[in-house]
Amino acid sequence: MDLYDKVLELSRRRGFFWPSFEIYGGVGGFIDLGPLGSKMMWKLKNHWRDFFVRLEGLLEVITPVITPSRVFEASGHVEHFRDPMVTCLSCTKKFRADQLLEEVVGKGFEGKPLETIDSFIEERDVRCPECGGKLSKSEFFTTMFKTTIGPYSEEVGYGRPEAAQGMFLDFKRVYETAREKLPLGIAQIGRAMRNEISPRQGPIRLREFTIMEFEFFLDPENPRCERLSSIEKMEVTLLPSVVREKGGEEPVKIALRKAVEEGFIASEWLAYFMGKSVKFLEQLGINPEDQRFEEKLPSERAHYSLQTFDLQVKLDRWGWTEVAGFAYRGDYDLKRHALYSKADMEIFKAYEKPVEKVTRTLHPVEGEVVRLFGEQARLVLEKLRKVDPEEAHRQLSEQGFIKLGEFTIPASCVVQEEKKIKETGKRFIPHVVEPSFGAERLLYAVLEKAYSIKEGRVVLRIPSFLSPYDAAVFPLVSKNGIDDYAYKLSQQLLHQGFDVFYDEKGSIGRRYARADEAGIPAAITVDYQTMQDDTVTVRDRDSWSQIRVNVKRLDKYLIDLLNRNKRIE
């Protein structure tokens, strides 16, 4: 059993997660979160909201999963959101072609054209991994779930593959409620769906998952991120596309500011959120040494992206695995929706003070042209009507005449008109930086990193604020009023707001072991001494050390414990 199998076994047995629809034989790409996993998921989402939404001042929206087709026609997903697929001509099984080839020859088939895939299959005689049969030519399969909205069959809809489009559609409304200021970040946490061809990696490749992402709208003429200075010296590990293109695998360790200055990261805001994300993952118990940013090659990038980094975490079985993506989407999405919906997606930027602009027009003086050019006057007049008034003005002020082709036209042939206009601002489409996190993958990574063995027993060292339960309460024995005392204490802690797990069955050692497996940071035992002096034993999950705490100070003790590793600044 490798670490992945161990985490899966624990998760299934204790209730973190397991495959969905198990009693019907299961369907690939779906998992259920059990009681412990659900609690962690809520805490993970709440922490993300705290860390990004509340503290970075983002505004949140909740938009539907089901989305009409025209939205994804505009966004380019109907055209581009697809994977190459091959079918076994003998057993009729279908496979994602690029992944199949990557299993045969290693990386390098993501985003490659069908012809490349087909010729490779022919050359190397790649066969069906299930039955050894010959494979069909590859074709594209749209990896969105398709449905119909309402009773009319032409009203096609899709399950959204990202939460982003809902935020783009809402941009103008949110911008208005936020009193029309940039930068503006819109966030969304919700379900997303990808109809994968043949998912086979448990919680890593899901057909339905929880996405936590935000679209950060900024003025491309004012790309400065003041906040970057607070973390600019922080070093991150990058695997830039320029290195990857040459076949390199050696990452660069570089400070965030320097990475922007040297052109590795396209935007200060992108760099800032990348740095913050490393800190966020660190709070979840994922060491920065186990994190790196892989820049996607142009052929691997989504159709909307100008630059993309995958934030990868090193996992035991799956190697470097994407848990978050950072895309510079430019003005792609808003522009496309403006084009497809005819809605105005531009915003107005007021200049600090109005800018005076001069516009000129040029009027030929016909009589003078006829007098000077005779038979060629018509030709000259025509040329004068077409000339750019600004160019004519420049020539007149520099040389006193206008030279148009072979003609030299003196100032007396034209009248210049000048209008002064005050422009109070300009209209433009904002640019977008998008950080996007996969919650289930993060959850799995947290579990894998937290999995440890102490004296032959599993201890799940989850950061205490993410732990399914804040504390366990155990009566040492179920008699002499000790169980009543313990039950009341657990109820009191519940009403004080803690997530408490009460258990009176089995030896105290067995109960500690169960608590360790569930990652519960504190186990509180009520014993004979408690009945005398109202103190309880609090056992620490990680060190197994025990101290006695008065029940009156228990809430404060737990609050400190739960915040222990929440804020790493």
Place this chain on the structure above:
Amino acid sequence: MDLYDKVLELSRRRGFFWPSFEIYGGVGGFIDLGPLGSKMMWKLKNHWRDFFVRLEGLLEVITPVITPSRVFEASGHVEHFRDPMVTCLSCTKKFRADQLLEEVVGKGFEGKPLETIDSFIEERDVRCPECGGKLSKSEFFTTMFKTTIGPYSEEVGYGRPEAAQGMFLDFKRVYETAREKLPLGIAQIGRAMRNEISPRQGPIRLREFTIMEFEFFLDPENPRCERLSSIEKMEVTLLPSVVREKGGEEPVKIALRKAVEEGFIASEWLAYFMGKSVKFLEQLGINPEDQRFEEKLPSERAHYSLQTFDLQVKLDRWGWTEVAGFAYRGDYDLKRHALYSKADMEIFKAYEKPVEKVTRTLHPVEGEVVRLFGEQARLVLEKLRKVDPEEAHRQLSEQGFIKLGEFTIPASCVVQEEKKIKETGKRFIPHVVEPSFGAERLLYAVLEKAYSIKEGRVVLRIPSFLSPYDAAVFPLVSKNGIDDYAYKLSQQLLHQGFDVFYDEKGSIGRRYARADEAGIPAAITVDYQTMQDDTVTVRDRDSWSQIRVNVKRLDKYLIDLLNRNKRIE
């Protein structure tokens, strides 16, 4: 403008919610929650989890929205989850037939057969409400979103119309992780989808919404709910089906315990959760006088339910509107999944001590039968082989012989064998009580009930713990360091965990008005005096009264304010 229109106007302008896909002309039955609505939604979900999941000790799961068809074949949804539909023969528009008729003649068409609908349309010559055209015969439309899972077209899936089935499928696993005890409550909060034919009521009838529900599994032989005693005297308003069947509309006000004793509510647990739900809604600001339980008639009930109550809230435009449902699902779902999946859905209940059971067998003594009955011996032997050994034993011990038809058979004709077996318990399928809440409807109801006018201005009196922001921070003026002080104070409160709204634009009166419209319970103003003594003005949203609080005590002041109406016991 009625209250509904006013709430909609405010919601759109300030960012609680608005129609989805607006820039593409909108699609009925979908709404987006804006920045204020999203924050309220998170707080509503967290409060529901707190109130039901944490304090009632439920266990939570998160299961997929996309569900393979066989699950909904087993659950009966593929067969029953459908609405009658008619098509206009002239403009081809489609309508939900029962609702169309209800608009014409009032209530009473829910769950009626197609023939009833068709003959009514013919009799009354009901026409298309859009163009006046003739209507088609009615047909059923399955109101689930249909899709395909993966690349094989036969792998049909649906978007779940309720979160329940995921919990039923997981019952055995959760039961095991919870150490095999009943009662056991499994909860889920998540998205659900109903492909309505023609939804036209904004946030009230949605094609995609957030469901908060739990399945409470209990032993039908041990239906007692100890917790009911804590609220048994609480009176609720019921509109029982026995009253409705006679055409009555007059509700009954009755204590919970009495409602169970008199047979109005089928289960103590159902009654308990109904009572708790009234309290839950009260905490959200919905007065118990505006709440009632309407029992559904058999024809209106879902196919799985033995008894159903809708918890209805009185709304200004929509009248009594369902915001939660309470169904006694019996063993329907687990039994069906056992049947369709062949999985064992029974659980084992150990008796307190093993029960000794005697099983008997009866062996005819052929020789003796032949001797006594001669020619009829074959007939007697046949009868003896078919007789119930228990019945034979009873007769033999009571009267010394067995009377079978016309034959009187003496004890000498048979040998009785007796086996003693110890049964340690029995196997059975639990029964289920299901409370289910629609989060968006609740959210709308909260907004409508909170909407009030004070001196011509809108004040949204949302319970403070549900308010999008905990507090607003305003500098009185943007100079003399007052704005810096205020900004730092807002950052400090943010880092202490509060949701803070900072605003320095516009007159202080305008800013107060904006805060009132957003339902922000406290507005903190930093002024000249603050610079002297570190006190700020805290203005109360509801009373508009102002007091001065030292910034050092501000966190404690806010915590008290936020908990003000959270616990009503």
